[in-house]
Amino acid sequence: MKTTAFLFVFLLGLSFAQGFDFFYFVLQWPGSYCDSQHSCCYPLSGKPASDFGIHGLWPNNNDGSFPSNCDPNSPFDSSQISDLTNSLNANWPSLSCPSSNSESFWTHEWQKHGTCAESVFDEHGYFSAALDLKAKADVLQMLSSSGIEPNNNSYDLRSIKGAIQAGIGHEPGIECNKDRSGNSQLYQVYLCVDSSGSSFVSCPVLPSVSCSSQVVLPSF
Template sequence: MQIHCSKLSIMKFILLVFFLALPSFCSALEAQGFDFFYLVLEWPGSFCGATQSCCYPNSGKPASDFLIHGLWPNNKDGSYPSNCDPNTPFDSSQISDLSSSMATEWPSLACPSNNGESFWAHEWAKHGTCAESVLNEHDYFHAALSLKDKANGILQMLSSSGIEPNDNSYSVNSIIEAINGGIGYAAGIECNQDESGSSQLYQVYLCADTSASSFINCPVFPKGGCSGEIKFPSF
C-alpha cells in the first residue's frame, strides 16, 4: 500500500504535534519558576563580628575563607520563589557522599554548635525545593559545591589586589574589580555592621545559569548593596 503525503498534510501533522506538546512544555517552564541562581558566599569574620551567637561547628573553627551560605533561585525582576515543596523534606542520606565537603565548605556558624544538617535542611526547604525541576536534592548541593570550587580563590584574588582580612577598610569598587578580574564576572557585595556600627564585607553574590553549572553576568544585583569604604574583618 502506498501512502501519499502532501506538504500541507505534513505541515498540519507537525502543527498538531506542536500544539499537543505545548502544554507540557509550558508546564515545564512554569515549574522551573526562576531565571538564574545566586551563589551566596559568606565571610565568617563578618558573621561572627556582627552577632553575639556565633558558634563554631562540631568539627571546629572553619578555615579563614569564604563559606557557602546558599544557592538561591532568583528572578530578573529581583523577586524569588521560596518554600516551594513542603512534600520533599531534606534527607541527609541523599548527600552522604558530600558530607565531608559540606562540613568544610558549607558549615553552620549558628549556636549551639552543630554538624550543619539543620542549616542544610533550611536551605533545601526554602531554596532548593524551588529548583527541583532541574536539580534533585543531591544535584542541588553538588552544584553549589562545584560552583564554590570554580570560585575558589576569591580570597587570593582580593589579596592580589592588596585587600586583606586585616580589619582595614577598602572601597567596594576595588573589591568588585578584584573578583571580576579573577572570575570574569562582576559580583554583588552585601554588608552588615560590626558591633561598633561600621559596615563590613559580609557576603559575595555570584550569578549562575538555571542549570547551576556556569557563572553568568548577573541580571540583577541583590537589594541593599553597600558602597564606599567597608571593613574586611579578620577571622
C-alpha cells in the same frame, strides 16, 4: 472520580514546579558573621577555615522576585548526601548558635531554595552543584591578588568589586553588615549562575543591599 483525583495530583505537581531564570550563589565571610552583635558559634566539626563559606544557591527571577519553599513533599534527607558530608562541613558550615552539625542549615537551604530547583537538581545534585561552584570561585584568592586581605583594614568597595569581577568575569553583588563598632564590613558576595546551575553569568539584577564606600574585611 479517578480522573478528578488524577487532575488534582497533576495540578498540585504544577504548583510546586516553580520557574526561575538564574541562581544567586551566595558566599559568606565568617569573620563578618562572627564580628557582629549576634556573634557566632563554631559547628561541631570545629572552627571553619579562614575562607568564604557557602550560604546558598538560590533560584531567582529577572524581575528580582524569587520562589521559595516550593515542595513540602521533598524533605531534606541527609542519607542522600552522605558522600558529600565532609566537603559540606568544610565549605558550607553553620555559624549560628547553638553549635550544631550544620544539618539544620542545609535542611533550611534545601527546603527554602533547593526544592524550587527540582526541575534541574535532585537533593544530591543541588548540594554537589554548590560545591562545584565554590571550587570555581576562590574569592579570597581573587581579593588577595589585589592586595585585599582579611586583616581588619578598610578597603575601597570599588576595589573589592573590581577584584572579584576580574576573577569571575562578571560584576558581583556585595552585602555588608556592621561590626560591633558600627563599621561597614564585607559580609556576603552574590555571584550569578545560569539556570542550569553550572556557569557564572552577568547578573540580570543585583541584590538591593548597601555598603559604605570603605569596607572592613575582618580577620577570622
